[in-house]
Amino acid sequence: MRRLLAALLLWLGGGRRRRREREEEKERIVEPAPKAPRAELVVVALLLCAAAAAVAFIVFYAIDGLRGQTQWFGLALGGSFAFLGAALILWGRELVPVEEIEEDYPEREHPEEQEAVERIVHESGTRITRKRLLTAAATAAGGAIGLAALTPAVSLGPVFDTGSLYSTPWRRNRRLVDEDGNPLRVDDIDEGTFYTAFPEGASQDTIGAPLVVVRIPAGEMALPADRADWAVEGIVAYSKVCTHAGCAISLYRKPLFPPTAPRPALVCPCHYSTFDPARAGKVLFGPAGRALPQLPLRADRRGVLRAAGNFSGPVGPSWSGVRRKGARS
Amino acid sequence: MIRRAIGVVDSRSGAAPFLTKLLRYVFPDHWSFLLGEVALYAFIVLVATGVYLTLFFEPSLSNTVYHGSYAPLRGMEMSEAYRSVVDISFDVRAGLLIRQTHHWAANVFVAAIVLHLLRIFFTGAFRKPREGTYLIGLLMLMVVLPEGYLGYSMVDDLLSGMGLAIGYAVAESVPFVGGNLALLVWGDPYPGHAAFESRMYITHVFILPAVIGTLIAAHLTLVASRHHTQFKRTKRQSERKLLGLPTFPGQAPRSLGLMSCVAAVLFLLGGLVQINPIWQWGPYQVAQSTNGAQPDWYLGWLIGALRLVPGFDLRIGDYTLVPNPFWGGALFPLLIFVILGIYPWLERRLTGDRGYHNVLDRPRDAPGRTAFGAALLSWILVVFFAGSMDRAVVTFGLSYAAQVWIYRAALVVLPPLVFLVVRRICRELQRSEEVEEDQHRAEAEARAARA
Numbered sequence: 001m002r003r004l005l006a007a008l009l010l011w012l013g014g015g016r017r018r019r020r021e022r023e024e025e026k027e028r029i030v031e032p033a034p035k036a037p038r039a040e041l042v043v044v045a046l047l048l049c050a051a052a053a054a055v056a057f058i059v060f061y062a063i064d065g066l067r068g069q070t071q072w073f074g075l076a077l078g079g080s081f082a083f084l085g086a087a088l089i090l091w092g093r094e095l096v097p098v099e100e101i102e103e104d105y106p107e108r109e110h111p112e113e114q115e116a117v118e119r120i121v122h123e124s125g126t127r128i129t130r131k132r133l134l135t136a137a138a139t140a141a142g143g144a145i146g147l148a149a150l151t152p153a154v155s156l157g158p159v160f161d162t163g164s165l166y167s168t169p170w171r172r173n174r175r176l177v178d179e180d181g182n183p184l185r186v187d188d189i190d191e192g193t194f195y196t197a198f199p200e201g202a203s204q205d206t207i208g209a210p211l212v213v214v215r216i217p218a219g220e221m222a223l224p225a226d227r228a229d230w231a232v233e234g235i236v237a238y239s240k241v242c243t244h245a246g247c248a249i250s251l252y253r254k255p256l257f258p259p260t261a262p263r264p265a266l267v268c269p270c271h272y273s274t275f276d277p278a279r280a281g282k283v284l285f286g287p288a289g290r291a292l293p294q295l296p297l298r299a300d301r302r303g304v305l306r307a308a309g310n311f312s313g314p315v316g317p318s319w320s321g322v323r324r325k326g327a328r329s
Numbered sequence: 330m331i332r333r334a335i336g337v338v339d340s341r342s343g344a345a346p347f348l349t350k351l352l353r354y355v356f357p358d359h360w361s362f363l364l365g366e367v368a369l370y371a372f373i374v375l376v377a378t379g380v381y382l383t384l385f386f387e388p389s390l391s392n393t394v395y396h397g398s399y400a401p402l403r404g405m406e407m408s409e410a411y412r413s414v415v416d417i418s419f420d421v422r423a424g425l426l427i428r429q430t431h432h433w434a435a436n437v438f439v440a441a442i443v444l445h446l447l448r449i450f451f452t453g454a455f456r457k458p459r460e461g462t463y464l465i466g467l468l469m470l471m472v473v474l475p476e477g478y479l480g481y482s483m484v485d486d487l488l489s490g491m492g493l494a495i496g497y498a499v500a501e502s503v504p505f506v507g508g509n510l511a512l513l514v515w516g517d518p519y520p521g522h523a524a525f526e527s528r529m530y531i532t533h534v535f536i537l538p539a540v541i542g543t544l545i546a547a548h549l550t551l552v553a554s555r556h557h558t559q560f561k562r563t564k565r566q567s568e569r570k571l572l573g574l575p576t577f578p579g580q581a582p583r584s585l586g587l588m589s590c591v592a593a594v595l596f597l598l599g600g601l602v603q604i605n606p607i608w609q610w611g612p613y614q615v616a617q618s619t620n621g622a623q624p625d626w627y628l629g630w631l632i633g634a635l636r637l638v639p640g641f642d643l644r645i646g647d648y649t650l651v652p653n654p655f656w657g658g659a660l661f662p663l664l665i666f667v668i669l670g671i672y673p674w675l676e677r678r679l680t681g682d683r684g685y686h687n688v689l690d691r692p693r694d695a696p697g698r699t700a701f702g703a704a705l706l707s708w709i710l711v712v713f714f715a716g717s718m719d720r721a722v723v724t725f726g727l728s729y730a731a732q733v734w735i736y737r738a739a740l741v742v743l744p745p746l747v748f749l750v751v752r753r754i755c756r757e758l759q760r761s762e763e764v765e766e767d768q769h770r771a772e773a774e775a776r777a778a779r780a
Contacts, residue, residue: 029353070423073423074426074598074599075600075601078597080593085588085589085590086590087586088589089582091586092580093583096578096579098579103355104569105568108458156528157514157517159512162508164512164518165508165518196616205520205615206518207520244653245498246495246519247618248491248618250617250620268618269618270494270618272636273640288640316498317501317654320503320506321505323647323648323649324647
């Protein structure tokens with residue numbers, strides 16, 4: 001055993017000596033630089049710190065119910081990388097030869113090879129007599145195959161039928177319900193706030209479903225004549241989805257001091273399009289390009305709010321090609 | 330040992346000559362050259378953390394009821410996608426660290442790309458023979474923006490839903506094909522087909538990362554084949570001669586050190602600084618939205634643009650040709666990218682300089698370019714800050730409507746002003762340098778005459 005160890009040591013030592021001899025024979029490629037034992041020690045210390053922080057991460061991971069575990073994780077893992085980074089940067093500055101070497105930029109162009117490529121292409125085509133016809137046929141093949149490859153993409157959606165964009169779940173006599181399915185009654189609707197309503201028995205998660213319902217104070221209602229009977233006791237309903245970019249309208253501006261404050265308004269929090277609920281959803285401010293679609297209302301004998309038809313126009317953001325005709329059920 | 334390993338590799342691949350070249354490839358030394366590297370290392374962190382997240386995320390919109398450890402959401406209906414991200418945040422150990430690190434890395438990634446682009450632009454590094462490298466870089470930025478957007482959109486929290494609604498409106502607003510395009514991508518009228526979630530998922534975790542990876546490879550190949558540009562700091566440097574550190578041993582430890590530092594910053598942010606606490610936003614429903622919502626920073630310019638456009642749809646009679654979101658959400662970013670994309674050729678035409686450039690300009694050495702870049706940047710920044718108008722209302726009590734008009738005015742006034750001022754500064758800096766040089770020369774002559 002001892003002899004084996006001695007032999008191993010001799011072999012290792014010998015190898016090092018031989019290598020040193022070889023290095024001295026040849027001219028160096030990497031410039032020589034002085035040794036830096038102090039920096040070496042600092043690098044060692046930093047690397048050990050990195051290892052310690054990494055171990056700390058594993059320890060933190062193993063502890064059940066550690067308070068602020070994510071923070072400890074971040075400190076340990078981030079700290080570990082920080083120590084490693086510091087060690088590497090110090091290594092790069094102090095422990096390797098810092099050389100400034102020159103190099104020629106690569107040749108800008110290769111005229112001979114350029115010419116060769118041109119000739120190869122040219123000479124390869126000398127058997128061809130009907131160049132244009134071949135080009136046209138190849139283009140036709142390539143184009144048709146490309147088109148065929150794209151065709152299955154049509155299955156992604158009803159791409160040629162934008163009619164579905166007009167449809168909403170609202171139709172005459174459908175009851176207005178709240179989020180939990182309880183019918184909205186005329187008496188439930190107070191002034192100065194807004195209510196979100198949905199069509200009874202339909203999905204709430206479509207763009208055509210949600211309504212914003214408000215009660216306009218007496219004397220402030222200014223609906224156009226043809227919509228005079230669309231309100232019930234001052235209650236009006238509009239699509240809750242902004243006609244600008246499709247966000248839900250979830251702000252209601254209520255004047256605290258009416259003589260100086262601006263009119264009550266429905267506001268979208270995405271880009272602050274502002275609509276006037278007393279004037280058929282007219283745009284008061286912001287980037288929206290058209291009024292909020294209004295839903296005609298009526299009340300049944302029990303005082304429950306019902307739709308008296310579909311919206312006055314397409315709901316949701318405008319799309320290119322949309323016409324301002326009414327929405328479809 | 331080393332010799333034997335090289336021998337094994339070289340005899341199988343013939344890589345030794347390539348390896349010696351690679352090890353002695355020259356990196357010019359300037360801090361600003363590290364910005365691209367920061368982006369690269371942020372991308373590596375993104376891939377690593379992102380792969381981990383895919384092991385837990387469920388890209389599905391089917392309904393479920395939450396029973397996890399975050400009490401305020403218990404019993405609430407939500408999609409599997411949102412539930413799985415809440416679980417990653419609370420019930421997967423180290424899940425929140427990785428999720429937040431991933432999100433921070435995305436923000437840093439885009440920031441590093443943008444700063445790198447500014448460096449390239451203002452030093453003229455895009456000039457011949459590097460136009461291709463520049464265009465690939467721009468293309469990467471164009472891909473990275475939707476990549477980040479999809480990343481936070483597929484979580485299906487309230488904020489992602491609001492972002493998707495806006496994305497849908499922008500898609501719908503493309504002239505002539507908008508409605509068809511939106512239906513094609515979403516599969517159904519908004520909020521779309523259930524499969525839309527899978528579409529976002531595959532695009533975010535595979536298609537776009539693969540595109541970005543490929544573009545990175547092409548970008549770096551082109552950089553290496555034409556070698557780095559350099560600032561002229563010494564007389565030994567020229568258009569034909571490059572001066573700097575070799576890859577090995579000089580650059581490698583520094584660059585790896587930078588990689589570690591980027592990882593360190595990202596994990597520290599991920600562990601210590603909260604980002605996108607989705608459990609506070611709640612699950613998304615079409616009928617809900619919240620005030621004060623802000624996208625990630627790199628989409629701030631688009632929300633600003635959407636807010637500043639005056640309220641009109643372009644209509645012909647009853648037919649809406651261009652709905653409003655098109656101007657701010659699609660045309661504006663397209664315009665910026667087109668301007669940036671054609672700029673190298675624009676400058677070539679304007680200056681008549683068709684030469685080959687390996688030596689960089691200092692910004693002052695090209696007053697026209699610097700002034701143009703600064704003006705364009707100021708234009709984008711005005712729109713960017715307009716994206717935070719609603720925060721300014723809350724924080725500073727400024728009127729929103731007044732801000733809109735101030736920003737619109739700034740859009741017209743600021744860029745020309747910035748152009749003139751910056752050009753003037755550049756010229757003055759150049760002149761003061763000439764004066765200094767004259768002075769040194771005169772002093773030297775005087776000294777020579779005395780001696």
